[in-house]
Amino acid sequence: MSFSVVIDHVSYGWPDGTQVLNGLDAAFPAGRTGLIGANGSGKSTLLKLVAGELTPASGTVSVAGRVGYLPQNLPMRAELTVSDLLGISATRAALHAIESGDVREEHFTTVGDDWDVEERALGALSSLGLDGIGLDRTVATLSGGEAVMTGLAAQFLRRPDVLLLDEPTNNLDLSARRRLHAAVGAWQGVLLVVSHDRALLEQVDQIAELREGSVRVYGGNLSDYERMLEAEQQTAERLVRTAEADVRRQRRELMDARTKLDRRVRYGAKMYANKREPKIIMQARKREAQVSAGKHRIMHTEKLEEARERLSEAEQAVRDDAEIRISLPETEVPAGRMVLSFNLRGRTGMERLEVRGPERIALLGPNGSGKTTLLRAIVEAGAQVPVGYLPQRLDLLDESLSVVGNVRAHAPTASPNQVRARLARFLFRGARAEQPVGTLSGGERFRATLAALLSAEPPPQLLLLDEPTNNLDLASVRQLSQALAAYRGALIVASHDLPFLEGLGITRWLQQDRDSGLTEP
Structure with a gap:
């Protein structure tokens, strides 16, 4: 080629x-x-x-x-x-x-x-x-x-x-x-x-x-890649299970061999102590037993090490593309409850945008049509429930503070252990949680922002997201989808990413245009 x-x-x-x-x-x-x-x-x-x-x-x-x-x-x-x-x-x-x-x-x-x-x-x-x-x-x-x-x-x-x-x-x-x-x-x-x-x-x-x-x-293409990757990972995980079983088997065989050899050594010592055979013969048998024991021990130890190496190789083939795993029951909004009532310009003049219960709304529209302006206006005007806003620039965090420090700023009554437990679910564990936000990669900054937003006190029951998948890699987009799957409040997402929106379980689609305002397509 x-x-x-x-x-x-x-x-x-x-x-x-x-x-x-x-x-x-x-x-x-x-x-x-x-x-x-x-x-x-x-x-x-x-x-x-x-x-x-x-x-x-x-x-x-x-x-x-x-x-x-x-x-x-x-x-x-x-x-x-x-x-x-x-x-x-x-x-x-x-x-x-x-x-x-x-x-x-x-x-x-x-x-x-x-x-x-x-x-x-x-x-x-x-x-x-x-x-x-x-x-x-x-x-x-x-x-x-x-x-x-x-x-x-x-x-x-x-x-x-x-x-x-x-x-x-x-x-x-x-x-x-x-x-x-x-x-x-x-x-x-x-x-x-x-x-x-x-x-x-x-x-x-x-x-x-x-x-x-x-x-x-x-x-x-991407679908073909994902199918091949899934097949590879299934094979890799199967090899890990096989290698784990082999390690356990080799460990048992080593223990069994040691037990048998210990018995032979004790029997030889007993015979030598009782002097039932000539001394020279008993010493020769003792040396043979020691040599044999050493060979068996080395052989089984080597087999165990080989099994462990195969397990390590198999584990390396399995990807550790960690997933966000969170539960957010405190963000739940009862069905039918008024979440947002907001006046805005519509096709026939001033209209009212109402959001009830845990609706999931996609906000569409061409560039410059006013989607960001609308989201910011909702934030400034407030709603009937606590609001969380994720802007395009991800500029909610203090660059000089650590990830822990930023989350504690949004959740001041949470204990240090509670904050760390929350961050662990967003893949910030140990020293990673102490990193200054200014040193984070794009994907890490996104996860830290999401952790701070969803950990806020009181927890947001209306979440506004402005082009959240811009500049995110595929793994981060998947992690965002996982977090939003656990979110139980109302959601308004401005995005041009149709595959992402379709995966969120959108219940209503709204179109924002320069001339006609907000309409339902």
């Missing part, structure tokens, strides 16, 4: 000495590859190394052809234009100079064969749903989603041999996500995309998982 991207024993670390990648070997074949892994595993760093944005401390990166790279955070200086993001400003300026009568050679050199650059640029923008965006429009007037789609259009214009996308669906609304999914599905070149978007990962030809410092490629 020929590979389009080859990573040969690459190491990279941050200036503060933090090692991100250490001797990584990987190879990505032609086609569309989804790169997945836990937050902090080095996925974005790996893309930057392939793109040439970073230089490895050791090892080499080889790429077959020209590289296009769409980072998570595009340069968003206010003075930039759409033309600048597309990378065609110089060509356009030369083209306009020629059209105005300036026929200097340098303009023709700049234009080259790109006489139709503006038409192609507008076509690329239109294919991604950006028909109304002019080439001279400033970045300051673009939404985050429009900027991402403009950046993607720029890559299509450049026609790279290898296209790298880093979390491209973050900040995209549903319609933009669908267009990006379609564009990825139609991409004919080599594609390497870092994403937690399940729908996007269903479009790829293979999944590459970066885990514990190594990359493994699985053929097929």
